[in-house]
Amino acid sequence: MSADPGVSYRRRLTAVAVACFLIAGAVVIRAATIQVLEDARLARLASRQFQSKLLIRPRRGPIVDRNGDSFAVNVEVKSLAADPSKVKEADRYSAILSRILGGSSKKLSRRLRSKRSFVWIHRHLREEQLASLRKHRFIEGSGDLPDGFWLVREIKRVYPHGDVASQVIGNVNIDSEGIEGTELWLNDRLRGEVVSLDAYKDALGRPTFIDAVAAKHIRDGLPVKLTLDAPLQFAVEKELRSAVEKSRSQAGSVLAMNADTGEILAMANYPVYNANRKGVPASAKRNRLITDGFEPGSTIKPIVAAIALSDGWSITDRLYGEKGKFTVQGKTITEAESHEQFEYITLAEMIQYSSNVVAAKLALKLGAKKLVDGLTLFGFGSRTGLGFPGEISGWLAPPDKLKPLQIANMGFGQGMMSTRIQVARAYAAILNGGRLVEPTLIMKERAPDDPPVEATRIIKEETARRIRNALLLATSDTGTGNKARYGDYRIAGKTGTAQVVDPKTKTYSSTDYIVSFAGFAMDVEPKVVILTSLDHPRGSYYATDTAAPLFREVFREISTRFNLPAPAVIGKTTAEDLLTDRLARAAAAPTPVMSKAATAIADLIEEEDSLISIESPAKEMPSLLGLSAREALQRLGAGGFTMHLEGFGVVVSQKPDPGSFVKTGTTIRVRLSEKSGLR
Amino acid sequence: MKKWLPIWILPVIVVMAVGTVWLRLRIVDTTYAIGQTDRQIENVRHEKEKLELSVARLRSPGRLESLARRKFKLAPPRPEQVVHLGSRSR
Numbered sequence: 201m202s203a204d205p206g207v208s209y210r211r212r213l214t215a216v217a218v219a220c221f222l223i224a225g226a227v228v229i230r231a232a233t234i235q236v237l238e239d240a241r242l243a244r245l246a247s248r249q250f251q252s253k254l255l256i257r258p259r260r261g262p263i264v265d266r267n268g269d270s271f272a273v274n275v276e277v278k279s280l281a282a283d284p285s286k287v288k289e290a291d292r293y294s295a296i297l298s299r300i301l302g303g304s305s306k307k308l309s310r311r312l313r314s315k316r317s318f319v320w321i322h323r324h325l326r327e328e329q330l331a332s333l334r335k336h337r338f339i340e341g342s343g344d345l346p347d348g349f350w351l352v353r354e355i356k357r358v359y360p361h362g363d364v365a366s367q368v369i370g371n372v373n374i375d376s377e378g379i380e381g382t383e384l385w386l387n388d389r390l391r392g393e394v395v396s397l398d399a400y401k402d403a404l405g406r407p408t409f410i411d412a413v414a415a416k417h418i419r420d421g422l423p424v425k426l427t428l429d430a431p432l433q434f435a436v437e438k439e440l441r442s443a444v445e446k447s448r449s450q451a452g453s454v455l456a457m458n459a460d461t462g463e464i465l466a467m468a469n470y471p472v473y474n475a476n477r478k479g480v481p482a483s484a485k486r487n488r489l490i491t492d493g494f495e496p497g498s499t500i501k502p503i504v505a506a507i508a509l510s511d512g513w514s515i516t517d518r519l520y521g522e523k524g525k526f527t528v529q530g531k532t533i534t535e536a537e538s539h540e541q542f543e544y545i546t547l548a549e550m551i552q553y554s555s556n557v558v559a560a561k562l563a564l565k566l567g568a569k570k571l572v573d574g575l576t577l578f579g580f581g582s583r584t585g586l587g588f589p590g591e592i593s594g595w596l597a598p599p600d601k602l603k604p605l606q607i608a609n610m611g612f613g614q615g616m617m618s619t620r621i622q623v624a625r626a627y628a629a630i631l632n633g634g635r636l637v638e639p640t641l642i643m644k645e646r647a648p649d650d651p652p653v654e655a656t657r658i659i660k661e662e663t664a665r666r667i668r669n670a671l672l673l674a675t676s677d678t679g680t681g682n683k684a685r686y687g688d689y690r691i692a693g694k695t696g697t698a699q700v701v702d703p704k705t706k707t708y709s710s711t712d713y714i715v716s717f718a719g720f721a722m723d724v725e726p727k728v729v730i731l732t733s734l735d736h737p738r739g740s741y742y743a744t745d746t747a748a749p750l751f752r753e754v755f756r757e758i759s760t761r762f763n764l765p766a767p768a769v770i771g772k773t774t775a776e777d778l779l780t781d782r783l784a785r786a787a788a789a790p791t792p793v794m795s796k797a798a799t800a801i802a803d804l805i806e807e808e809d810s811l812i813s814i815e816s817p818a819k820e821m822p823s824l825l826g827l828s829a830r831e832a833l834q835r836l837g838a839g840g841f842t843m844h845l846e847g848f849g850v851v852v853s854q855k856p857d858p859g860s861f862v863k864t865g866t867t868i869r870v871r872l873s874e875k876s877g878l879r
Numbered sequence: 880m881k882k883w884l885p886i887w888i889l890p891v892i893v894v895m896a897v898g899t900v901w902l903r904l905r906i907v908d909t910t911y912a913i914g915q916t917d918r919q920i921e922n923v924r925h926e927k928e929k930l931e932l933s934v935a936r937l938r939s940p941g942r943l944e945s946l947a948r949r950k951f952k953l954a955p956p957r958p959e960q961v962v963h964l965g966s967r968s969r
Contacts, residue, residue, distance in 0.1 A: 259924075270935040276925040353921075360935035402907070434940035687958035756958070765963035 250400050258392030260357060260376050261421030263369055263383075265430040266463075266643050270360055271369050272383070272475075277356040278330060280321040286348030287312050293338075293346060297321060300332045321349070323374050324356050357383075363472040365433045367487040368426070368588075368641065371475040380475075380485055382424060382641070385589050392421035425643040427463035432456070435757040436466040440732075443750040444470045447737035453488045453620055454754055459628035459720065459727040461653045462637035465758070490584075490591040493617040494733075497698030498554045498680075498743075499718045500575075500613035503626050505547045506667045507574030508562055510659050515666040516825050516852050518544040519558045519565075526557040529605040533560050533612075536697065536742075544850075546825045548666075548858065551694060552673035554680045556612045563611025568599035571610060577658045578626040578636065580618050585638040594618040613698055614708075620716070624731035627693075627718045630667050631727050634659040668692055668722060672859025673823050675719070684717055684748040686755050688766035690820075690859070693719015693730075693751060695743035700736070712736045715743035717751040721759070723767035730754055767861070823858035824851045824870055832870060847872040 234242065263272040280301075287293065290312035298305035301322045311319050322329070333339045338346070345351065357372045370381020378387035395418045436454050444452040456466040473484040486492065509515060521542025526533045535542070535556055542555050550558040563571050575581065581596035595617040597606060609615035621639060629636050635655035671692035675681040680695045696716040699708040716733040732750040740746070758764065824832040832851050836843060844867050855869040856862050936942065947953040 269938060270931060273928060273932050273935060275928050275932055358932055360932055361939050362941065364940065431940045434944070438944075687961075756955075760956070760961060763963050 250402075251398065256395045256397060256418050257355070257376075258394065258418055258420040259355060260372070261390040261392065261423045263390070263424045263426065265426055265428050265433070266465075267429065268425070269430045271365060271426065271428075271430065272357060272359050274355045275358050277324045277354055278351045279323045279354050280325060280333075280349065281352050282312060282319050282321050282349045283317050284312050284314050284319060284348065285317060288347060293349075296336060296338060300336060300338070301325075301329055324354065359475040361430060361434070362476065363474045364430065364437060365426075365428055365467065366473050366475045367469045367485060368428065368467050369475060370485075381487070381589075382426065385587065386424050386642075390421040390424060393417060393419040426641050427458075427465065427643050428467065428641070429465050429761065432757060432761045433466045433468065435761070436754050437468045437470070437472060439750060439753040439757060440468050440470050441472075443732075443734060443746065443753070447734055447741070447746045448739060449734040449737040449746070451483075451488060451735040452750075453731075453733045454750070455489050455621060455624045455731045456754065456758060457624055457628060457639060457729050459631040459637065459729045462625075462628070462639045462655070463643070464639055464641050465728065466754075467641070487588065487590060489620045489731075490586065490588055491619075493592055493594055493619060494714045494716075495616060495698040495700075496613040496618050496623050497696030497714070497716065498556075498559075498612055499623050499627075499694050499696035499716050500616075500618075501554065501559045501611070502551050502630065502667050502671055502674075502694050503575065503578050504559060504563055504566070504571070504611055505551055505670065506578075506630065506659050506663055507571065508547060508566055509663045509666060510574065511566060511570055513547065515548045515670055516546050518546045518826060519550070519561050521545050521555055522557050522561075524557065526560060526608075528560065528564070528608045529603065531605055533557055533608060544826060548670040548673055548823060548825055551667075551670040552676065552679045552823065554674070554695065559611035560608035561611070563607050564604060568602040568607050571607060572596050572599040572602070575610075575616070578629065579622050580616065580626070584619075584621055584625055586621065586641065588641065591621075592619060594622055613696060620731055620733050623716070623718050624729055627720065627731070628727075628729040629658055630664050630671070631720045631722075631729050632664075633661045634664040666857075669857045669859045671719065672722065676820075676822070676859070680744050681717060681719065681748045681751075683744055684719055684751040684755075686721075686752045686759070689724070689755070689759065689764075690722040690767060690861070691719060691752075691755065692722055692859070693717055693748075695748055697741070697743045713741050715741060715747045717743055717747035719751055721755060721764065721766075724759075724764045726762065728758055728762075728764075730758070821854075821856050821858055821860050821862050821868070824854050824868075825858065827851050829870075829872060836868065843867075844869045845872060846870070849873045 260274055262270055262274070264270055280297075284290070291309050294305050294308035294312055298308050303322075308321070311321075325333075330339070334341075338349075339351075355376060357376055359366070359369060359371070366381075368381055370378060370383040370385070372383050373379050376391075378384035378390065383390065436456065440452050440454050443449070452470045454466065454468040455464065457464050467487070467489060469486070469488045471484045473480040505513075505515070508517075521535075521544070523543065524535045524538065524541040533556055536554065540553065540555070542549075542553065542558065545553065545555060545558055547558075547562065549555070550562065566574070572581075575596055581594055583591050583593045597616070602610075606615045625636065625639060632655075634657050636658045637653060637655040669692075671694055672690060673679055674694050675684050675691045681691075681693050684693050684695075685691045694717070696714075696718070698714050698716070699710075700712040700714055701707065702709040702712065714733060714735050715737055716731065718729070718731045720727065720729045730751055732747045732754060734746050734750070737746045759766075822835050824835060827835060828850055829845055833843060846869070849872045851870050852873045853871045856866070862868075
């Protein structure tokens with residue numbers, strides 16, 4: 201018996217239809233599950249296919265000097281990278297690459313077999329390395345590389361002046377992050393804003409859509425303008441190197457700073473290093489002017505004198521020099537030279553002759569509190585506010601802990617620790633009329649009508665003037681700093697030859713010294729204070745023979761660079777006379793340079809009809825303080841001066857002041873006293 | 880039979896679909912163009928940086944001094960050989 205074929209057909213059709221619906225339903229349910237329930241996981245998988253993150257590293261800001269000359273710039277370089285999973289023949293390529301780029305073939309082979317998806321093969325390829333890669337056809341003419349390798353464009357920091365100001369500029373690591381000097385100090389400003397952007401990429405990995413809103417936040421690093429003057433810095437470093445080599449010193453430093461604004465014009469240290477090179481010893485990277493402490497030695501004496509003047513003393517007050525030997529707590533303080541057996545000398549002469557005994561006695565008379573408070577006021581014992589990394593504060597003992605011997609030692613700069621920049625800053629206060637400026641390395645644009653830089657007044661203008669005049673004596677023929685004088689300039693300054701503690705014996709070494717000279721030229725603008733310092737010179741180690749001549753050479757460079765005419769362009773009545781005289785001397789010079797220079801100067805004069813500041817004939821006023829009337833008359837010699845005497849005894853004051861320039865024929869008023877001024 | 884959708888809806892949908900695709904393609908094209916321009920800008924910037932580096936090296940005081948000494952046989956002036964022009968001291 202057979203079934204109805206029509207019924208059988210409908211049943212089968214129904215079964216197929218149900219099956220189709222079930223399958224379709226399953227597909228729909230599965231699709232819904234995928235779309236709704238597993239959405240996040242799959243979205244992540246999908247996004248990997250076409251989304252990517254672009255890390256935009258902005259350009260690092262350049263570092264320039266006060267005139268805009270580049271100290272640090274960026275250049276594009278190429279680096280070789282690889283994806284080991286895509287590299288075939290790792291051994292062959294590692295052999296080729298190690299031959300071209302150097303390094304161990306085995307190590308490179310291991311890296312090319314690692315499980316990572318990205319490895320650096322060589323960062324910052326040099327041009328010759330790239331050429332070699334092309335020559336060996338590792339890089340094809342079309343620019344293609346073997347599978348798994350590619351070139352990455354990177355930015356490299358370059359220092360075009362090499363070792364000039366290297367301790368100030370510092371350097372960066374391979375990822376352009378500052379690790380030393382200004383590069384580290386102002387890294388946030390120089391680096392800019394690193395931004396990560398969302399981007400869609402195509403099959404070739406090229407971005408097809410970038411988040412434009414986020415892209416707006418990319419900010420390149422900002423430039424940094426330093427107060428340094430690159431040509432001056434170079435010249436100062438050259439002079440420093442020459443002085444270090446000549447004196448066979450271990451190291452040296454020079455600082456030149458504008459005394460009114462605190463702008464540092466040159467900051468030189470030796471040894472130097474080339475920031476473009478790797479593997480530099482740490483000792484060469486130190487900015488010794490701010491990171492190294494030292495006992496300032498006799499350079500502190502004018503500061504102690506200034507503290508005394510602020511306490512009511514007079515620069516003509518006299519102290520007994522104990523004929524060169526002074527005993528405190530069983531220890532004998534002596535003068536630098538055994539023949540220096542001073543009796544009564546004034547504070548001005550204490551500076552002029554650099555008397556240790558009188559400085560020690562002055563410190564003792566001031567007492568621990570006034571001395572330490574005064575030194576603190578001058579900025580010793582605290583950082584200068586420069587902000588540069590590594591600056592130390594130095595050290596002053598608390599007044600209540602100081603014993604008489606320590607107080608006496610501090611009078612001539614031993615038993616305390618300062619930085620070289622602190623000494624320069626204290627002298628800047630003397631030069632600028634008594635204001636303690638904050639040193640700065642960052643140039644701030646100032647309009648001519650801007651108010652002057654604010655600085656705390658620490659001594660009176662009159663006190664500063666008296667110390668300046670005393671410092672002029674220190675560079676006179678009989679002063680310890682006479683070798684600092686240069687040309688017709690009125691150089692004022694003080695030498696310092698400080699003993700150094702021998703780390704082995706824990707006592708002062710009899711062979712190692714740190715010598716220094718701090719000073720300035722008077723009556724020139726801008727007012728520039730200069731500190732020179734040499735560590736452990738050999739041979740004639742006195743600052744007189746080492747640091748003072750270095751000061752002279754540094755000042756010579758500064759006067760030329762900043763066109764500082766000497767105030768004593770004296771003895772000529774007209775600009776024509778002066779120039780004729782100079783040109784005549786120039787013409788007599790055997791070197792070809794001057795014939796060219798003379799021609800150039802003459803041309804300039806014809807074109808511009810320049811006038812030079814002219815003064816009447818004048819002479820430098822010698823110090824008569826502490827002398828008898830007869831001695832004073834002898835010292836004035838045949839200078840054409842008229843002397844007006846008042847009183848009896850020794851000279852306690854004189855007008856005009858010592859060191860000032862006065863016309864011949866001027867009447868010199870001298871006051872003598874038997875007791876006044878004696879302490 | 881009732882017409883439940885107007886006849887014009889189909890071309891509108893087609894136009895919108897084509898428009899969307901066209902817009903997307905334009906975005907991609909524009910992004911490529913921006914990328915190309917960015918690369919050109921980068922190249923020019925790199926060229927500028929290279930030139931700046933060259934200028935900095937040429938202006939380097941060390942190089943200038945070396946040139947002055949070797950090529951032009953110049954030497955630092957002695958104090959009496961220096962004449963300051965156009966400047967006054969106090």
